[in-house]
Amino acid sequence: MGLSMMALKGVFISGCAKAPQLGFANGLSGNYGLIKNLRYDLDKCCKWECCSFGVLAQKAITPVEDEKPTVREVEASAANDGVHENDPKGFHKDLNLLPKPLTAVDLSSAPSDGSKVRVAYQGAPGAYCEDAALKAYPKCEPVPCEEFEAAFKAVELWLVDKAVLSIENSVGGSIHRNYDLLLRHRLHIVGEVQMRIDHCLLGLPGARKEEIKRVMSHPQALAQCETTLTDLGVVKVGALDTAGAAQLVVTEGARDTGAIASARAADIYGLNVLAERIQDDEENITRFLILARDPIIPGLDRPYKTSIVFSLEQGPGVLFKALAVFALRGINLSKIESRPQQQRPLRVVDDSNEGTAKYFDYLFYIDFEASMAEPRAQSALGNLQEFARFLRVLGCYPMDTAL
Numbered sequence: 001m002g003l004s005m006m007a008l009k010g011v012f013i014s015g016c017a018k019a020p021q022l023g024f025a026n027g028l029s030g031n032y033g034l035i036k037n038l039r040y041d042l043d044k045c046c047k048w049e050c051c052s053f054g055v056l057a058q059k060a061i062t063p064v065e066d067e068k069p070t071v072r073e074v075e076a077s078a079a080n081d082g083v084h085e086n087d088p089k090g091f092h093k094d095l096n097l098l099p100k101p102l103t104a105v106d107l108s109s110a111p112s113d114g115s116k117v118r119v120a121y122q123g124a125p126g127a128y129c130e131d132a133a134l135k136a137y138p139k140c141e142p143v144p145c146e147e148f149e150a151a152f153k154a155v156e157l158w159l160v161d162k163a164v165l166s167i168e169n170s171v172g173g174s175i176h177r178n179y180d181l182l183l184r185h186r187l188h189i190v191g192e193v194q195m196r197i198d199h200c201l202l203g204l205p206g207a208r209k210e211e212i213k214r215v216m217s218h219p220q221a222l223a224q225c226e227t228t229l230t231d232l233g234v235v236k237v238g239a240l241d242t243a244g245a246a247q248l249v250v251t252e253g254a255r256d257t258g259a260i261a262s263a264r265a266a267d268i269y270g271l272n273v274l275a276e277r278i279q280d281d282e283e284n285i286t287r288f289l290i291l292a293r294d295p296i297i298p299g300l301d302r303p304y305k306t307s308i309v310f311s312l313e314q315g316p317g318v319l320f321k322a323l324a325v326f327a328l329r330g331i332n333l334s335k336i337e338s339r340p341q342q343q344r345p346l347r348v349v350d351d352s353n354e355g356t357a358k359y360f361d362y363l364f365y366i367d368f369e370a371s372m373a374e375p376r377a378q379s380a381l382g383n384l385q386e387f388a389r390f391l392r393v394l395g396c397y398p399m400d401t402a403l
């Protein structure tokens, strides 16, 4: 009786033998990022074995009847097989001695507090993106980068493990450039972080709020404090990031120049907080994505989100049809964004790692609230693939429910 890793492996391999038909089913072996040439026939195929780790594990404890024990297994069994002393025939085994199926947690290479993880972020120390990295991985090593593009490259070149990217804000809306970056690179979304952003007006020690004539910050931060800045009658100056703006105030040393940044940035750069919570909306929330080279194994253990991007043929009702694939399966959409693609083609990288330039009228980005381990999500994407011109899964990741 072989309740061993062999059994686990056997189910895994036989289940995935049909993976090429499913496209995204090979997610378990490391990449469900691109759905390509999908011949979708879920009713006939082993979708559960291929796509759901939960069921994979369940199958793994099925005894393999015709597998002979190895010499080592026999020896181990004789020495310590859990046979009860008062039950020499061995009818009652200690089930705790059986090998345990692997879980997604066992397979993750890093501890959950992120103590070994290096996370690239845009900005100087004290930037909100750094806060987001620390919220996701409290013990990580945040690595500052000048631009988001550099953070992406740092992951691709194995200089860091992950990157954090701001994607939308409750006041400013979507950060379009970052949507474009998601498509241009082939990283996978492995997590999201939602964070309340409380902006402060910072100035040199001794400077008063009334003296401030110029305010520097990241354009998103300036936009989130539009009303306050208009009331103050100051000149707005864009900077690479909020913490970088705070640093500039120090290096420029001008009493009439302030920065919009966090209270933590004020601490780091030795600036005074001249005003707190200056954002136009009290509830100013930014959503960040965590990106990695490899996707995570989608689970059923908690609420998951899946992010996709697709394009459609021209024609009346095609977008309606695309949205219906989710509605008909009771899948909630949490975000939809469209990006024009009329002027310049984006390089779309496919599985074979070779870039191909393609022209699209519009790209639609959708976040839906389901895990790729759920048959309804697989079936919705299979359905969408039947008429989408292009479809890529950007990632399936646990929802941030901690705000």
Ligand SMILES: O=C(O)C(=O)C[C@]1(C(=O)O)C=C[C@@H](O)C=C1
Pocket: 122, 123, 126, 127, 128, 129, 130, 166, 169, 175, 197, 218, 220, 221, 240, 241, 242, 243, 286
């Ligand atoms: O400039 C920073 O501190 C950032 O982390 C960037 C950023 C952004 O990209 O939107 C992050 C959160 C805030 O919404 C403002 C700025």
